[in-house]
Every structure is written in C-alpha cells, then in structure tokens.
Amino acid sequence: RILTITPAPLTVAPRSIAINYLQTPVFSLGDIAFSGDDTLSVLAGTAVFECDYQVNDNCGTYEITVEGLSSANYDIIFTPGTLTVNPIYMNGIFAPYQNLVTTYNGEPKEHTFNTGAYSVNVSYQYYHESDLLGSAPVNVGTYTVYATVNTIDSTNYLSTVFDSSLTINKASLQGVVTYDAYYSYTYQTNPSYIPYRGVLPEQSLWTINY
Numbered sequence: 010r011i012l013t014i015t016p017a018p019l020t021v022a023p024r025s026i027a028i029n030y031l032q033t034p035v036f037s038l039g040d041i042a043f044s045g046d047d048t049l050s051v052l053a054g055t056a057v058f059e060c061d062y063q064v065n066d067n068c069g070t071y072e073i074t075v076e077g078l079s080s081a082n083y084d085i086i087f088t089p090g091t092l093t094v095n096p097i098y099m100n101g102i103f104a105p106y107q108n109l110v111t112t113y114n115g116e117p118k119e120h121t122f123n124t125g126a127y128s129v130n131v132s133y134q135y136y137h138e139s140d141l142l143g144s145a146p147v148n149v150g151t152y153t154v155y156a157t158v159n160t161i162d163s164t165n166y167l168s169t170v171f172d173s174s175l176t177i178n179k180a181s182l183q184g185v186v187t188y189d190a191y192y193s194y195t196y197q198t199n200p201s202y203i204p205y206r207g208v209l210p211e212q213s214l215w216t217i218n219y
Contacts (some may be wrong), residue, residue, distance in 0.1 A: 017082065018083070021038065021085050022087070025041040025093075026093070030095065031095055032064070032094075051083070053078070056078055062092055066094070068094045068165050073108070074090075096165050096166055103158070104123050106172065109173065113149050113179055115149050118147070119145045120156075132157045133145070135153070136152060138149075150177055153174055154175050155172050156171045156173070
C-alpha cells in the first residue's frame with residue numbers, strides 16, 4: 010500500500026482594519042485555521058502586504074492583499090482583506106474657539122467662530138446654565154456657546170461642535186451726575202427718587218442706590 014499525504018488547503022488573508030482619515034495603516038495577518046497544533050511557524054517566507062491606499066487619500070474602502078508565504082504541508086489560498094478609512098472631526102483645522110468677555114450695552118452679544126479661509130456655515134446655541142436661549146444673550150451673565158461648523162469636505166470630515174464661554178460684565182455709567190435732594194419730613198411717604206443729569210442706556214428700569 011502507498012500512503013499519500015497531500016497538502017491541506019489553507020486560507021490566508023490580511024486582517025481587515027479601520028483607521029481614521031490621515032492615519033497610517035498597519036497591516037497584519039488575520040486568524041488562520043491551521044490543522045492540529047500547527048502555528049505560523051509552519052509557514053515559510055515573509056508576508057508582503059499590498060494596498061492602494063496612501064495617507065491623504067479619500068475616505069472609503071480599499072482592498073488589502075498578501076503574498077510571500079509558502080508551506081510544504083499546506084496549499085495556501087490567498088484572499089483579500091479590507092481597509093476602511095473613516096472621516097474625522099475638524100479639531101485642529103481651525104484656530105481655538107477662545108472665550109469672550111464683553112460689557113453690557115443693551116444689545117445682543119454674538120460670539121462668532123473664526124472659520125479662517127474656509128467658507129462654511131456655522132450655527133450657534135447659547136446656554137445659560139442648563140437653559141437654551143432662543144437667540145444671542147443681552148443681559149449680564151456667563152453663557153456657554155456651542156458653534157456647529159459644517160464640514161469643509163463631506164468625504165473626509167464630519168461636522169464638528171466647538172464650545173466656548175461668553176461673559177457679559179456690568180457696564181459702568183459715565184457722564185451721569187446726581188444731585189442732592191432735600192425733603193421735609195411728613196407723615197406721608199417721601200419721594201424715592203433723586204434728580205440726575207445724563208443719558209442712561211436704554212432699559213425698562215434703572216435703580217440708583219444712594
């Protein structure tokens with residue numbers, strides 16, 4: 010009798026991986042179903058990976074191939090893997106969204122995001138503590154501002170939210186002069202006002218402490 014042992018089929022493929030845009034992929038072999046207790050040590054040669062992707066290429070899927078391995082006991086079947094390149098947020102593309110400190114003047118205070126050379130739409134949300142405001146704030150206080158910047162490139166970048174703070178400080182009244190007021194005591198309530206000269210910023214009610 011003649012006993013003939015033929016090589017067993019063995020599928021070898023690159024491990025499918027996902028990276029973010031602008032990253033450099035690192036290729037490796039996927040799991041291999043060896044017979045018995047065999048390991049990678051039964052394979053001769055060096056795995057050589059090929060992929061059309063280059064850093065800065067657009068997001069999408071790319072085929073990874075491998076070759077360069079052989080074995081006396083296995084008939085190797087090389088199959089491809091997949092490289093997936095995902096889009097990224099735009100952190101680092103723009104200048105930091107700096108906090109803004111300004112002074113009350115009775116007008117809405119917008120805290121705009123600097124998009125630099127990019128012509129993209131930006132939408133804003135203003136929060137006072139946990140309350141979402143319907144528009145830019147007017148009154149004294151500290152606000153959290155969220156600027157949603159539309160993507161500069163829908164293939165490789167995602168719309169990104171940047172946050173900052175807006176502080177509106179009290180205004181100093183300048184050019185307003187008050188005068189002494191004299192009242193004679195009566196059983197009735199005396200007037201609770203004093204005369205002044207100057208222009209107060211527009212507001213429904215001002216209080217002068219004296």
